Amino acid sequence: MLIHNLIVILMTNNKLHAINAHDLLVISGGGFSCESWLLGVETNNVRGWKTVPRGCESFVGQYMIGKRYGEDLAMVVGEAEKYARGLKLGGDGKEVWVFDVDDTALSNLPFYAHRGFGRPAVQQSLRLYKTLLSLGIKVMFLGTDFEHDRDIISANLRKVGYITWEKLLLRIPKVKLSTISFKSSERKKLQQEGYKIVGNIGDQWSDILGTPEGDRTFKLPNPMYYVN
Amino acid sequence: MLIHNLIVILMTNNKLHAINAHDLLVISGGGFSCESWLLGVETNNVRGWKTVPRGCESFVGQYMIGKRYGEDLAMVVGEAEKYARGLKLGGDGKEVWVFDVDDTALSNLPFYAHRGFGRPAVQQSLRLYKTLLSLGIKVMFLGTDFEHDRDIISANLRKVGYITWEKLLLRIPKVKLSTISFKSSERKKLQQEGYKIVGNIGDQWSDILGTPEGDRTFKLPNPMYYVN
The missing domain is CATH 3.40.50.1000 (HAD superfamily/HAD-like)
Structure with missing residues (x-):
């Protein structure tokens, strides 16, 4: 089954937010998508990084393998x-x-x-x-x-x-x-x-x-x- | 419905080839995927191109919009x-x-x-x-x-x-x-x-x-x- 629009309810500062799963992915990656991070690395816009960002490990693994x-x-x-x-x-x-x-x-x-x-x-x-x-x-x-x-x-x-x-x-x-x-x-x-x-x-x-x-x-x- | 493994039968030089849909995408894009072309452009590896490659127009449209x-x-x-x-x-x-x-x-x-x-x-x-x-x-x-x-x-x-x-x-x-x-x-x-x-x-x-x-x-x- 492919879920197209998974809505997630988040509570921050006692406020409820309804967001879709894609946005959650962006948020969990520290405000960016792993896809954008990869492009940032390859274009030399993202420099001096020490490790793959948290949440992007499996993305990078899938990319490489x-x-x-x-x-x-x-x-x-x-x-x-x-x-x-x-x-x-x-x-x-x-x-x-x-x-x-x-x-x-x-x-x-x-x-x-x-x-x-x-x-x-x-x-x-x-x-x-x-x-x-x-x-x-x-x-x-x-x-x-x-x-x-x-x-x-x-x-x-x-x-x-x-x-x-x-x-x-x-x-x-x-x-x-x-x-x-x-x-x-x-x-x-x-x-x-x-x-x-x-x-x-x-x-x-x-x-x-x-x-x-x-x-x-x-x-x-x-x-x-x-x-x- | 999401088709994971769509096998396509192609005939070239009177030989039959069974390939999956992803490979067909790669072949139809002139031997490369549109994703790789985008990365090639952004890393300045692909230079001097005049138009978006045939078969990548809708990919670029989706990317931009x-x-x-x-x-x-x-x-x-x-x-x-x-x-x-x-x-x-x-x-x-x-x-x-x-x-x-x-x-x-x-x-x-x-x-x-x-x-x-x-x-x-x-x-x-x-x-x-x-x-x-x-x-x-x-x-x-x-x-x-x-x-x-x-x-x-x-x-x-x-x-x-x-x-x-x-x-x-x-x-x-x-x-x-x-x-x-x-x-x-x-x-x-x-x-x-x-x-x-x-x-x-x-x-x-x-x-x-x-x-x-x-x-x-x-x-x-x-x-x-x-x-x-």
Whole structure:
């Protein structure tokens, strides 16, 4: 049975209010709907959040495990491929595309779902990766993970199908930089080395903000966590 | 009656396929769901589109006229108010907030819905406007409309509740600039005049991209049209 108009009676300050179930959902989510929160996160309007808001946990779970996450990833990757196919390459092999690692190249979803060890590829990103290689665009991985995990990450990338790359850039623990500062400075170095960053893809805004961003950036969905 | 699993039989290349109704929706939308397209637009992953994709017209109509558009606007404005309330102002009255006009300060929705003349306020933006004035932050309107409509736009803004502003910046038809170039150069002039742009809000990415963007930008939803 689908209830279209469930009216709920609430008492606040000794006043009775009759509201419908949808409005109650909005109210219980701290004055907003979880759908609006997701859009707010993805548009970088909602920033610096620590955990999924109370009342939105199951919404986010359904989003990630259901069809929508995959469809939303496919939309972004479809646009990225269309853009990449339209590029006129210089012929000197200097065009590169920057991939974030966590939840861009590799998926943390099984980790969050407590389903084992080792991270599978984000399949849509792997598809983009293969398209780029076939077009003659080199791939750089620019992670937020640290140097001491280089071997594990390399093995994980190779195992799931990212068989080659130009560079895998990781952080040095001694140098304390925000993600934006670290990633911007690494991209700047790539430019100074003569690379042309035609694309940059990540699941966090901190992956793709900060000069130089690259000629075009792509934001993959991630309503699970926020990296400053 | 709610049909949970409507199986549709399709014939392609003389082969039969049984798929469920949801997948059919995805297929009929050109390989993507309208929900993913909306998110793609709002995250600036889908760019330069001319019209709402075939098969998504009624989805966008429902989005705009139903509850979601209002809830999504309220989410952005709520975050903007939280940010504005947390600012430490210098006391010299130099802090300003830039508002786009079309579908940010004023709503084109009745125009699109063929419901008459004169544009109402985007109510959530008007709420932000009032909050900012109460905090002592000045408001600049930076439109994409042209100078020759200044009187009409001013009257419209005042009529719906935007009673005062620091500047209303509009375009000069003779100067051919992209929206990003025009708006960036106007914001640069504001800085050179000593203003500190603490916020910048618009419904198009071209309202809020381009240096200087302002200390923080906010993207309001608009799946109706795209301005380069």
